[in-house]
Amino acid sequence: MGRLFLFRSILGRCHRGFPDVHTSQTAVTLVVASGRERVRIELELKMIFNFIFGRHKKEHRQADALADLRVGESAIVSALVLSPPVAEHLMNLGIVPGLKVTVARSGPGGGPRVYRVEGTEIAMRRDVSRHIHVELLGAPAFGD
């Protein structure tokens, strides 16, 4: 709500101060002139929509760490940036570079989350999963 208001007030002020507002079916173009400079601001409608409704979902989200995945998402482990004993322990459990890990579920509160790798379920805290680098696979693959 607050963001909507802010956006409207900016837009409103633009209308009054700077009359150069062009709208098309997909975008709004503001031409802002102050002194000698003229700046064109192009706002895609999709962007405005996302701005208002808070949809910050990026198309190509770069999840670097296991901790950044959402429940149900899968990724390929790329590296374990942890102390050798901890990394070794994780690899023995199956968190091995090259294997697919799925976020099975999140525990209550900010507690440990459960990850699934090759049928083994492993619970770990964020302070560990933050240091496990992954490459995102995106939506569950077909037939998964």
Next chain:
Amino acid sequence: MSASAVSCHAAARPSVDALGTAYRTIAVVGPPNSGKTTLFNRLTRLRQKVGNFPGVTVEHHTGYVRDAQGQEIALIDLPGVYSLSPKSEDEKVAVDVLTGQMPGTPRPDAIILVLNSTNLHSHLVLAARVIALGTPTLVLLNMADELHKQGGHVDVLPLARQLGTPVALVSATTGEGLVAVQNFLNSAVARPEPLELPVVGSTRGYREWAVRVGENAKYRRPATPVWTERLDSVFLHHVWGPVIFALVVVGIFQMIFAVGQAPSNAIQRFLDIIGGRVGTYLPQGVVSSLIINGVLKGVGSVLVFLPQILLLFLVIGILEDSGYLSRAAVIADRTMSRVGLNGKSFIPLLSAYACAVPAIMATRTIESKRDRIATILIAPFMTCSARLPVYTMVIAAFLPNRPLLGPFLGTRAAAMLGLYVLGFLMAVLTARVLKSTILKSKDAPFILEMPPYRWPTISGLGLRLVDRGKAFVYRAGTVIMLVTLMLWAATNFPLHHGQPPEVQNSVVAKLGHTIEPVIRPLGFDWKIGVGLVTSIAAREVIIATLGTLHGLDPESQATDLQAALRHELTPAAAVALLVFFAFAMQCMSTIAVVRRETNGWQWPALQFGYMTVVAYIAAFAAYNIAGRFVR
């Protein structure tokens, strides 16, 4: 090469047969929670504690099996290991035994490697390392029943060919395929041919090798059990998870009171009848007094609590075997991390509710040395089953049972729960203090494997109950009996004109009166004082002590122990007594095990001193505060 190996093998056979079996010592190895102990128990008919969470076996145990010739073979059950580079104490035990570095245990002649067939890829990595030791090895792919039920598959023969060892698909729970073990025991197998292992010794290399081997054996991983998914969506739910956790804990206490009371009363009646019989058959005198007042009143008053103790172990057993305990650790981790402890400390601490001794041994799974010491130091604050008789009796003597929350929670169960919480809070507080002072360390990572849910088996639970029941009765028959007899002797001497003295003039009373000034501020009289001294041996001894003292005192002889307690203690002093027992470290076995696990007297001494001081101060405070509210 292979032809020569075969002929060599054939040539070796007769000589082995002539000698009988070549194996004298066989080690059972495998990753945690792969069912080694279940297998071990099935083979040796020995009863080890089995649970459905990683890290139940922390020591090595030895059992014996017989081969076809009737020769005894020692079977060593080892703690689970993921690799052969030991990280925690329990893994070190396994590696030391396997490599013959464990003093007092010969290097095993053969290895039975137990792998979980539902998780073959990661477990084959361990197989590569174990087989590389060069010891004759039998590979058992355990949990065949689960594998097949969930649509998994593996071909044993290609696997055996690739590993160069015999391989069998078995189920330790159902006994399926265990014939292979007997065959292995009866026929010495040649040393495994050297494995073609990946040159790079990295876990990743091993893992790729494992996948290749698995593919060649047509390995198909079973689907995740549907019920595990369904149950986890409830037990690890954001809201329901903690709610169920709390309900489970409350349920345990309510059950101990509601269900345990009737059989407990039955035992009491049985003992009374025996006492009556003995009284009529034996002439009045020293012997009759020894049996009735010394043994029956003393030991009997502790035995009465057998049903409650068994119930507690039954419930904990169900939680362990079903796999819920690992989920509880996840739920508890957030709270535990606030205290500065790891969710992994939760499992030893939870088993400390049964007894601090196995709990302290279970801390071996904690990798961080400082975390481990901290967990050891706070474990005796958790309310162990030896406190249960004391709590039950004092609460039952002073608190009428009224429903508090309908039929779900009565006043007595609530009081009991309160005492458990009290112990837990003190453990938490102590942990906080320790972790921010002498045992400061970085947070150890919380990484825990979640086993699938399994039905606890009746036989598994039953065996454990029999074991615990035996241990309890054994303690009543030894430690408690001994203390009781000494106490009886001390109350019957010095003889006065050939007659036992009045209780007030006995040695015990003298001892009691000596320490009375110290405990007077807590509202205790000399009898409780004697109980406090004897209960340093074990907590429940105080009941035996009071039983004997009251049995000998003509004033309270006729009444039961509860009535005698009401006569003895003011309600405020009863509260103080409960608080004292919640905090004090009155247990020889715990002190001994802490000394053993920490390799020295300094930690147990510190712990005993600290806990006694805390108990004294808290009991003093409780006595004075409670004195204002209850008269």
